Amino acid sequence: MTSRxxxxxxxxxxxxxxxxxxxEMGHEPVGVAAxxxxALKLAARADIALVDLNLQDGxxxxxxxxxxxxxxxxxxxxMTANPSQLGNGIPGTLGVLPKPVTERELKQAVTFxxxxxxxxxxxxxQRLKLFNWGGQMAASA
Structure with missing residues (x-):
C-alpha cells in the first residue's frame, strides 16, 4: 500500500x-516544501512528513x-544535522534521524x-532517536 x-x-x-x-520505494512524494x-499548504495531502529544522524561512x-x-x-x-535542537522532541512526532543520511538509512526510516x-x-x-510521549513510543513493548 502506497503512502503519501x-x-x-x-x-x-x-x-x-x-x-x-x-x-523508488513505491510511495507517492506529495511535494517538497522549503x-x-x-508545508502547511501540502499538509492535507500527506500521510508522512520528513522534516528538516532549518528552512528558507528560518x-x-x-x-x-x-x-x-x-x-x-x-x-x-x-531529519536534521542539528538533532540537539529538538531536545526531548515534539509531542506527537516519531523521532529524529541525524544527517547526513545514507540511502539505506533513508529507506529504513521511511519504512519505519x-x-x-x-x-x-x-x-x-539504528541512528534514529525515538521520542516517547505517553503511549506514542515508536517501538512498543
Missing part, C-alpha cells in the same frame, strides 16, 4: 534525492512538525514511519 510522503527540506538537491528514494507556508521545522502531527494527523520524522503511521510495530533505524 511530504518532504520538508530547503536544499533542493537533498530534497530531490529524498523524493527519488520515496518514489518553508512553513508551503528554524521553522519544529513548529511545522508540531502542526503537521497535532493538527493534520501526519506521522512526522525529523510508514509502519508506525499504519500502527504496525517496526524496528527503527
Amino acid at each position: 510522503i511530504l518532504v520538508v527540506e530547503d536544499e533542493i538537491f537533498v530534497a530531490a534525492e529524498i523524493e527519488y528514494v520515496i518514489a 518553508d512553513q507556508e508551503t 528554524p521553522t521545522g519544529m513548529s511545522i512538525g508540531r502542526i503537521l502531527a497535532q493538527t493534520h494527523g501526519v506521522t512526522v520524522l525529523f 514511519a510508514v509502519a508506525r503511521h499504519r500502527d504496525i510495530e517496526a524496528t527503527p533505524p
Whole structure:
C-alpha cells in the first residue's frame, strides 16, 4: 500500500534525492516544501512528513512538525544535522534521524514511519532517536 510522503527540506538537491528514494520505494512524494507556508499548504495531502529544522524561512521545522502531527494527523520524522535542537522532541512526532543520511538509512526510516503511521510495530533505524510521549513510543513493548 502506497503512502503519501511530504518532504520538508530547503536544499533542493537533498530534497530531490529524498523524493527519488520515496518514489523508488513505491510511495507517492506529495511535494517538497522549503518553508512553513508551503508545508502547511501540502499538509492535507500527506500521510508522512520528513522534516528538516532549518528552512528558507528560518528554524521553522519544529513548529511545522508540531502542526503537521497535532493538527493534520501526519506521522512526522525529523531529519536534521542539528538533532540537539529538538531536545526531548515534539509531542506527537516519531523521532529524529541525524544527517547526513545514507540511502539505506533513508529507506529504513521511511519504512519505519510508514509502519508506525499504519500502527504496525517496526524496528527503527539504528541512528534514529525515538521520542516517547505517553503511549506514542515508536517501538512498543
